[in-house]
Amino acid sequence: MSHAHVTPFTEAVGKIPPSGNPLVAHKFGADPYALVFGGRVYLYMTNDVLEYDAEGKVKDNTYGNINKIGVISSDDLVNWTDHGNIVAAGPEGAARWATQSWAPAAVHKVMDGKDRFFLYFANNASGIGVLTSDSPTGPWVDPIGEALILRSTPGVADVTWLFDPAVLVDDDGKAYIYFGGGVPEGKDEWPNTARVMQLGDDMVSVVGEAVMIPALYMFEDAGINKFEGTYYYTYCSNFYRGERSEGSPPAGEIAYMTSDHPMGPWTYKGPILKNPEHFFGIGGNNHHAIFSFGDAWYIAYHAQTLAKAIGVPNGYRSTHLNQVVFRDGAIMEIQADYKGVGQVKDFNPYVRADAATMGWSAGVATEAAANAGEPLNAALAVTGIDNGDWIALSRVNFGERGASSFKASFLSGDTEGAIELRLDQADGERIGTLRIPPAGEAARSEAETQVTGAQGVRDLYLVFKGEQGGKLFQLLNWQFNESESEE
Structure with a gap:
């Protein structure tokens, strides 16, 4: 990847990495x-x-x-x-x-x-x-x-x-x-x-x-x-x-x-x-x-x-x-601040995560997944996705063996999209890219891609890419698979 070209991404507003407050930036509460x-x-x-x-x-x-x-x-x-x-x-x-x-x-x-x-x-x-x-x-x-x-x-x-x-x-x-x-x-x-x-x-x-x-x-x-x-x-x-x-x-x-x-x-x-x-x-x-x-x-x-x-x-x-x-x-007197509290445990990427799980985010919303056949009270989808928007997870523990692949469930949009998997920041090291096809007959789809370089404890950014102005996908959930042996 050329270092001369920096992938454009949406800036975080409200909850700015690495701060913990406010707890979420995509809605009030x-x-x-x-x-x-x-x-x-x-x-x-x-x-x-x-x-x-x-x-x-x-x-x-x-x-x-x-x-x-x-x-x-x-x-x-x-x-x-x-x-x-x-x-x-x-x-x-x-x-x-x-x-x-x-x-x-x-x-x-x-x-x-x-x-x-x-x-x-x-x-x-x-x-x-x-x-x-x-x-x-x-x-x-x-x-x-x-x-x-x-x-x-x-x-x-x-x-x-x-x-x-x-x-x-x-x-x-x-x-x-x-x-x-x-x-x-x-x-x-x-x-x-x-x-x-x-x-x-x-x-x-x-x-x-x-x-x-x-x-x-x-x-x-x-x-x-x-x-x-x-x-x-x-x-x-x-x-x-x-x-x-x-x-x-x-x-x-x-x-x-x-x-x-x-x-x-x-x-x-x-x-x-x-x-x-x-x-x-x-x-x-x-x-x-x-x-x-x-x-x-x-x-x-x-x-x-x-x-x-x-x-x-x-x-x-x-x-x-x-x-x-x-x-x-x-x-004792309490000090409020943007920093917030310490993370009490690492995030496990090898268990399927609801897409609406975020440490930080930029440009996205959450809502009930449209046409997903999901039951009432089901997990939310990440929606409102435009080119350059992202969600991020803090302190993701890929372990010594690291991750070999990444898969996600989604509802396709009108145009082709992608999820770039990056470490530590929105324009950080790219460990993989998941291509998401435009809408077909299936209401819900799943895709998988290989990843390399995901080891140890890192912040993880899912950066969304697609045609500017196009209606991109809705993300339902995702999961990494662990390598069978140390790389």
Whole structure:
């Protein structure tokens, strides 16, 4: 290959290699909540989608049309698989009584010897619903056909914003839901709008009366964790700009309280995460979830970094990860950044990978594969592919023997295309090229090509090539085959 000619490729926007934040760059996702199951972290997010005015210009996010919940997952915290969207609310949604689905919370519980998953969500700020599934990715159904919590629920009448759930299943199997927010007129310091309530053993009913949590300068965003016998309640402080009492959280920060019981009483401790404005130069609301994975603790939170990068800083949020440290019962102050967290394991190229698994990407989208004969809830295809677009995987371990071939499943487009396999960067060493024919009679095709030079641990780039302006293929999945002996 001549070094005089550099293959043109699309530049990354938002998530720039080698940074880990935001987690994905091909879509937005806000109000993250983490569920750890089967060696993976699943993140459930409010499905922010760009809104446009009559002239086609992006307008501020109204949240009013959001009735889906996005899901991504990872087993290494850098490469993320897009599982698409849960249609939670609206006429086509699992919960047709609801109009919106904001700020989800997900939890797993073994019931009658079977894994069950519960997804709680806010119907705007007027109530909280629940969906159930036997898989973390669905399909999801509404088990009760109505809201789980409304203002008629005991202890809830005075909650301004009835939203932002968080759920804890305690060691004894009892479960609790935390929710609420808003600032009644003149009650900036003590809004008294945070609540905790016991869930029934079925996880789709509530027990007794909701109890107030005296969260100082409470605004929104409940979080709950248990660590070494102590319960940690976390929340976002409000934006009151007047003089605040000494020791209270500054505006728009994540703060925490502790207790030795899931329903309190609570002791205020202090702020732990500044507003995104401090780290990324663009503010907005602050929403988080703390979780443990492996032998470490992490915080998922959102910021408008992708929106800022593409020039639409209008309230569209993206999920980020950074590490959390507990020390002597306290949560240390968290530093948010673009770097993100360390990759906890290498990526295995010898297991078939969903195409919508990416460490980084440029120019692509994801959606349900068209005409693929795929079942409902199937893996997504990488779509919107143009010449020079790419996806990349971080720390792919080809091993000492290395890879001998690469195969992929795809839906052909109108014109011929190709996948160039490159190492470490989009114009890096090329180890192989997979030719993809134009559409034939088959709805779905698979092709294979030989590769050379893929050994050890390297970043892998799948660079898409084809006629400029032509409708190129959709990529469904891919896999390398390992060499039988060391080369």
